[in-house]
Amino acid sequence: DPKIIQKPKYLVAVTGSEKILICEQYLGHNAMYWYRQSAKKPLEFMFSYSYQKLMDNQTASSRFQPQSSKKNHLDLQITALKPDDSATYFCASSLPGTSAETLYFGSGTRLTVL
Amino acid sequence: AQSVTQPDARVTVSEGASLQLRCKYSSSVTPYLFWYVQYPRQGLQLLLKYYSGDPVVQGVNGFEAEFSKSNSSFHLRKASVHWSDSAVYFCAVSSGANTGKLTFGHGTILRVHP
Numbered sequence: 001d002p003k004i005i006q007k008p009k010y011l012v013a014v015t016g017s018e019k020i021l022i023c024e025q026y027l028g029h030n031a032m033y034w035y036r037q038s039a040k041k042p043l044e045f046m047f048s049y050s051y052q053k054l055m056d057n058q059t060a061s062s063r064f065q066p067q068s069s070k071k072n073h074l075d076l077q078i079t080a081l082k083p084d085d086s087a088t089y090f091c092a093s094s095l096p097g098t099s100a101e102t103l104y105f106g107s108g109t110r111l112t113v114l
Numbered sequence: 115a116q117s118v119t120q121p122d123a124r125v126t127v128s129e130g131a132s133l134q135l136r137c138k139y140s141s142s143v144t145p146y147l148f149w150y151v152q153y154p155r156q157g158l159q160l161l162l163k164y165y166s167g168d169p170v171v172q173g174v175n176g177f178e179a180e181f182s183k184s185n186s187s188f189h190l191r192k193a194s195v196h197w198s199d200s201a202v203y204f205c206a207v208s209s210g211a212n213t214g215k216l217t218f219g220h221g222t223i224l225r226v227h228p
Contacts, residue, residue, distance in 0.1 A: 033214050043218040056213060094214050101146050101208045105157035
């Protein structure tokens, strides 16, 4: 059974709309992350949360807003969608502290913005 | 700043052959190095990681990697590949600051002929 669940697997949106990508992890981890993989670009770090608090934000745009309602949830809200936002978005988690770099990934949400 | 280069976008080998996937990194500090694998329609899974000590590290499924500080490399090897090893392999580096922020290469698509 997958331990990190991302929903939906595929998402098509129109330019200017808003979408929420869901991530739940059942590994008991307290650190969660979002990464993005765009066409022809490597996987890029977006956000990190630890104990439901934002630790690092590497996105240049405020259109990307992570939301943590529970300690095992880290959703990603994207507003005013643009075609350049088309990518596969991966959620990941880890134990905090010295094991923080050992990331466990979900299977991703592939977003296409038309 | 850190960076990772995987010079081979695609590698094709026959089943039973040996394998080497190349990875070069750039880091201003002693890096933490990782290899991840992504099977079709799945998330990334950790194969192995290197922090310090013996430069040859063993991973899952018979994979190993060798760290070379002089060459700034962390190449992945396997003595005998199986068709099920067909996947995308990612090399990644972090500063080891326990942030969960990894810098990934573009990945190498491995195809194993049965």
